Structure formats: C-alpha cells, structure tokens
Amino acid sequence: MREFLLSEGLKVVHRHGFNASGVKEITEAAGVPKGSFYNHFKSKDDFAVALVERYWGEASAAKAAMLQDDAVSPGRRLVLYFAALGDNLRVREFHNGCLMGNLSLELADQCEIVRLRLSALFGEWTRELTACIEQARLGGELTTDMRPDALAAYLINSWEGAVLRARVDRSSQPFDDFQAILTRLVTPGGE
Numbered sequence: 001m002r003e004f005l006l007s008e009g010l011k012v013v014h015r016h017g018f019n020a021s022g023v024k025e026i027t028e029a030a031g032v033p034k035g036s037f038y039n040h041f042k043s044k045d046d047f048a049v050a051l052v053e054r055y056w057g058e059a060s061a062a063k064a065a066m067l068q069d070d071a072v073s074p075g076r077r078l079v080l081y082f083a084a085l086g087d088n089l090r091v092r093e094f095h096n097g098c099l100m101g102n103l104s105l106e107l108a109d110q111c112e113i114v115r116l117r118l119s120a121l122f123g124e125w126t127r128e129l130t131a132c133i134e135q136a137r138l139g140g141e142l143t144t145d146m147r148p149d150a151l152a153a154y155l156i157n158s159w160e161g162a163v164l165r166a167r168v169d170r171s172s173q174p175f176d177d178f179q180a181i182l183t184r185l186v187t188p189g190g191e
Helices: 002-016 023-030 034-038 044-067 074-091 099-107 112-138 148-171 174-183
Strands: none
Touching: 002 023, 002 034, 002 099, 002 148, 023 034, 044 074, 044 099, 044 112, 044 174, 074 099, 074 112, 074 148, 074 174, 112 148, 148 174
8 A cells, every 4th residue: 555655646746746746635646545644654744755765766776777787888878878867758748857856846945854865865876877987987988087976966966957947848958958968078988
C-alpha cells in the first residue's frame, strides 16, 4: 500500500505540484481511504521525503548504468546521459520537469526535512558526475581546467535551469543549448 501511495502520489505531485496536491487528492488517485495515508506516513512532509527517495531510486539505476558504462568513453557518457534526460522530458512534452527541482522550488524555504534530503541527493548526484568527469579529465576529454566537482555542480545547476526554461517555453531549445555547451566542455573520445 505504501509503495502504491508513492507511485500514485508521484503522478499527482508531478502533475500539480506538492502544495496543490492534498492528501485527499493523493488518496483518491490511489483509490484508498484518506486514513490509509497516515498509516504509512507521519505527515505530508514525511511523504515528500519518501517521494523524493523513490524518484531518486528509480532514476539511480539508469543513471549509474549510463555514467559507469566502461564500454563508452567518460566524455561520451556525460553527453549521452544528459541527452537521455532531455529526451525523457521531450516525450512528456516538457510537462512535469524534474521532481527534485520542482520540490526544491516549492519546499526549500518551507520544510527543512525535505530541503536537507534534497540537498543530500543533489550532493550525491554531484559526486556521481564528478567521478565521470574526473575519468574524462584523465582521458584528455575535457576542454576546461575547471575542477571536476565544480564542473559537476555547474552542469547540474545549468541542467535544472534548462529544465525550468524548457517547461516555461515548451521548447527543447534550452536542452539543445545545454548540449551545445556541454560538447564544448567535453570532447568525447578526445576528438
């Protein structure tokens, strides 16, 4: 039941935003009584943390597979990884965006427990990208002397901005611009 509430709740929150999604809407989408929600979550904030962890968990396996694929050069992995993220949003016609970015905008100033969890996950994402960027640096695939951790943070921050802008403009141009800059910073295979 908990996983089903998270699954259905993710759809509701992704579609309408966290603050506009009440417990009633979440339980109605799941087809369960409102009281069932509180059997699995202490509060709506507790639900938000679980939602972020589920979202992150679903994305992590695919992310790890792409960023750690030794059959592909590290620079190419970075380019393919962000291209796949963009393709995922294009398929959804730029609706929903990134849940982590959405909840950061909505809840960072309102809910400390959610802010801390999001911060930790952004840190984890930064470390994963840093590892791939460091491999690209060692392989001569970087055209910049930026520290790998600074470049990783820059890419995430830029990506989240591109997602926001793509949603507003209903256009892939922000993704195209992001990819164009990424391919100037990283030369896959040392090309």
